[in-house]
Amino acid sequence: MKGVSRMSDDLITFLDKADAESDFIRFEDGEPMKGTYVGAKLIDDTFNKGDQTMEYTLTVGDKDKTFNSKSVALARQMKGIKKGDNVEIVKTGQAFDTKWYVKKEDS
Numbered sequence: 001m002k003g004v005s006r007m008s009d010d011l012i013t014f015l016d017k018a019d020a021e022s023d024f025i026r027f028e029d030g031e032p033m034k035g036t037y038v039g040a041k042l043i044d045d046t047f048n049k050g051d052q053t054m055e056y057t058l059t060v061g062d063k064d065k066t067f068n069s070k071s072v073a074l075a076r077q078m079k080g081i082k083k084g085d086n087v088e089i090v091k092t093g094q095a096f097d098t099k100w101y102v103k104k105e106d107s
Helices: 002-021 072-078
Strands: 033-044 052-060 063-069 086-092 099-105
Touching: 033 063, 033 072, 052 072, 072 099
Parallel strands: none
Antiparallel strands: 033 052, 033 086, 052 063, 086 099
């Protein structure tokens, strides 16, 4: 079973590298994402023609990364966040059970 452990390590390394190089933020359930707020804009939803969604941009590490959300609850929490603010964002649940938590961090 030595090969199983090695394969798992390789898979984790591969996924960590893919996440680090990606232009997009992927939220794990309940795991905080920390970054510096760059801004938000209303964009056309690529998955639902005719709909729009918010695209949020954070600097994570040294890279600007984005995520999209139609959540009004998230938008309300982001309303007081200004460009350059350090934030921690947590997403829990999925679909209609999704909850967002936004906390402004001390600089």
